[in-house]
Amino acid sequence: MQISPSSTPTVVVPGANAGNASAVDGTSLGLNGENAATATPVNPTPNSAAPLRRGLGNWDQPLQGDISGAQQALDFLEQSAAQLRNLKADLSSRLAARQRADGVLESRVRQFSNTWRNRGNASGGTLDSQLNFSNKGASTQFTVRGMNLANLRGGAREVLAISIGGGQNLRSVVLEPGLSDEQIAQRFDEALAPAGVRVKLGDGAQLEFSTPEAQWANVRDTIAVQGSGIRFPTGQLNRVKAEAEAPAVDPDTWQTADMEAIRATLQQVVQALAQVERSIGSVQQALNQVNARVQSAAPKGSKAGMDQVAQNFVSTARQPGYQSLLSITSALAGISRERVISLLSLR
Incomplete structure (x- = not known):
């Protein structure tokens, strides 16, 4: 590999029985609560509890995160689609009646602009400006002026020093005759x-x-x-212009001042709605894939054990007193609104 550093390179138990009241304090309460629902003796097969715990643990961490991210993206997209449909109807009616825009129409445009501007937070960072979905986080695609392959593949050998973030964190790329486009991109x-x-x-x-x-x-x-005067100037580092890919939807450019502006905006709204609906389909497909992973991660052969746990919980909860209270509060521990929404989305 031909990448060389420049002058300053960057180096790259199970708990005790819940009935043991003498053992209950602030710490042991949480531990005993884990087994409160099964205070009545349970006799499952020797290995039935272990796969159950492993299955729930596997689902609860990465899969729950994927479900939550997809659900946030869907919420944002469905809200956006609803606003775009309303805006489309208003624009169409104004064109049909040949009426100028009023405050209501401008307000709808402004409402969607604010929604779009909040895309990153509302979608949990899962949707980029092209409405591509990823649970790994949204990214920005961009180009750098002068770094086109026609310019980079020609000329004699040259070492480029590239700085990102300022300071002395330089990275070096060696360009030389005969490199393929793939090799240049890889370097x-x-x-x-x-x-x-x-x-x-x-x-x-x-x-x-x-x-x-x-x-x-x-x-x-x-x-x-900084180059050596072949593709880029020598001497000091020179700022280069980076340009982000145009967003799939750009409501800040929508105008409603006259009939022509309303007609142009209607066309852009229709295109934006189609883009949003395609993204909804993509996110739903991703959610279905996560659902399949949940099913495959579900423990096998644990139904009998779960039935016994459920029956024990019902029996204990019906008895007035401390055992009943402990069973109910333990069952509710850790349940949040987000978890309930994630589970309901799998139906």
């Missing part, structure tokens, strides 16, 4: 990955860069390159 990718920027081949003889959305503003404002 940039390996050099910039420690700085949170990934690179791949894009369309139109361009390198396609990407970085997490939260990092985009810093990358955009600090990326600089």
